[in-house]
Amino acid sequence: MMPSTCAVSLQDKAAMPVQVIDGAPETLLPSQLQKVDLKYLQVGCDQANKYFQGTVILFYPLTKLGNGTEFFKILLQESENSCSRTSSINILFFGRLAEDCEKVVHQGDTMVVAGFNVAKSFSANEDDQHCCQLEVSEDAGSNIYIYTKPYLVTTSETASMPVAPKYTYTPLNHLKGGTIVNLYGAVKFFKPPYISKGTDYCSVVTIVDQSNVKLTCTLFNGNLDALPKIYKIGDIVRFHRIKTQGTAHTEHLSGLGLQLDITARGNKAKEKIREYNEQMQGITSIGFASLTFDGTVGAPIVPRTSSKLYTFTEEEQKTIEELRIWAASNLSVFGPTAKLSGVQPMLFFDLTCQLLGKAEIDGSSFLLKVWDGTKCSYTSWKVLVEESDLEGDKVLIHRLRNLTVDILVYDNHVQLAKSLKVGSFLRIYSLHSKQASAGNQADVSYVEFHLHGGTCYGRGIRVLPENNPDVKELKAFMDSVILTESQNVESTSSMEVDGTFDNLSYQSYSERCQQLSVTVLTDHQHLDDTALNTILKSTVPQQYRIRAKLRTFKPQNLYQSVKLYCSKCNSLQEVPDGDDFDLILRDSAVTAPNPEVHNALWYDSAVWDAANQGQRKIVVHFVKHDELLQEPEDTLIMVEGVTLKEIRKLSRRFKCIIPVKSTKEDLELLDLSAPFLLQGKIWHYGCKQCSKQKTIQSLSSLAIEEQPSWEPTEIAKVLGIEPLQYVFVMKFTLDDGTGALDAYLFDYEKFFQIPASEVLTSNLLQEKMEMIMSMLCPSGTKLDDLPWLECFIRSYNVRDGMEQQVCYQIFDTMVAEDVI
């Protein structure tokens, strides 16, 4: 190959059909050669001494024809756009020329084709492609000159390249339909790239320039990066090779020899060419390229592009700055951006944020957990999601839970949302902050964040690069937030007992806290914690997972926490103490036993004289089974005339004891202030309000059963008694630093793993419960040093006369096993 100098004539190089020359084409071409204009190119014209010059837009793979001849095809765009609607033409290479050319040609090269045949094109189906094609081969004496990128220079090369770019830019008021043009404009409106229903990404961009004429461009590309990187209204764009379609279009068809061609392609083609909405529009055509610049006046002029090669001159810098200045005063660039702290309900706004977590909700909705370093001034909703479905750093999400908002994106945005990487910075356009409040609590409202389906108003999501100035600013702010936050964590951790936390990461600290939780959830583990202040502001009823400390509890005397509860009338009552029972027993002992009711079919009766107690007689009725007495430990007895001391003694021996007294006709239960059944240390009471007592004879139905189990519930049932249940009722004052609330614990056995029915009669169980409470809430301890409790609570309304009150109840929670 010849050295790349300019002082070489074409004739000297004629022996080499494909030449690569590093220089400007005009300086090398002999004067006798005439440049042809596509406008005047026709089949049959004499093409001797003619050459065509264009830019390589596209080339196809080298192939072999049926006869074995090498074949290569490129698309050349006329270097100086003649404003005709045909600006490009196919060049077909045959034989050695095809091979040689394929080896050296690059997209963007300028090519001069001399010595060609003109033939009718069978593949020119684009509106801007010429109906003819140029055929070149060695046999035809063709010469190809390739000028490597004389018009395409990078900014760094600008200084050393004396060749000025030849691009011309059409002002928007000078646009004609059906042309391929280069444009500058300020972005007045845009839709961030979204996945179209076809095969490409689509982005709609409306630009405007100093002529105040706007043009809406519909841009397609299979490669997301090839679409303009517009981040906000007011950005400046430069489009190369954009095709216009519009009103003036049909006028230009005449005289170009295209009318016939279109007719030949039928009505469908006509339909396609017809303008949309009688408006000029821009559309991507082959070779479309764009540069995007920040629209801020005075900001560095750094083009955003995926292309490594692009022209860029000082003159263009001037154009951009002029457009910036014009746009600043003529374009409303105040986008509806907002920080979370400034979010108002019922608003559409653009949010710049970082993605912390994501989760698929269903086919048409997707959850994004984001933050922007500020705290939403409204209570924002939390979308329930299985923890296992949530992608992201759960510790970080938990840590930033008060600064994080949940956004649901719908329909067409789901696919894009799925592809987002956790940690990336996003701008979410036209995000809807929707106020929601539930029913009777209109004053307690919260904000939901939706990115509705569709692309109206530019609704969509765009990933911002890390070097974006807004992202840089956001990151710096977030770093300061994290630092402040972690200092708070440090100060908390340094108070921890062993003092070894100080150098641990937040994650270790968090894990340690997790371990230190003295309670565990028995369900709902997948739910996120909700801050107490959020709960206090939220509608009722709802359920939450919380993490809080037990500041104090009531009653402090733990025996007072055990109550009797009727699940039928929801009443709670104190557990009568032994003295009450003793009095009732003494009272009933006054009534003499009735010997007439002794020894029935289903029980045997035995009478004793109470030692040293005068007239008092003790009667024990042994309930039989299958007409036989059972072993004492399986036996139900009914007793008359006993004292508390005696009945306790008996209850150690017999499985079940029913205290009774005699009437004239039968035996009957004592007053329901007394237990209707004693089983070991457990005394069973019935609800005075709900019980409808039946006769003692009803017990016989149980006695005849094959294996009478003497279950208290069954005994109660046949006797018409509504049994009361032992429950722990306590009030926990919980505090998580954001707020405090009183939550009731209403527990039969689960929370403490101690049956409420047994605790009053067991010193061991009482000690155990005291120990547990001293673990949950050690007395004389500062809040910071208290252990964490993981709890599940529900809110509910309680009507007290005219007043309605919100209450909270702990459930599905138990004391951790290692605490017990």
Add this chain to the structure above:
DNA sequence: GATTAGGCTTCG
């Protein structure tokens, strides 16, 4: 190898 969308807020 054409098609996609064609600005103008919401089911959730």
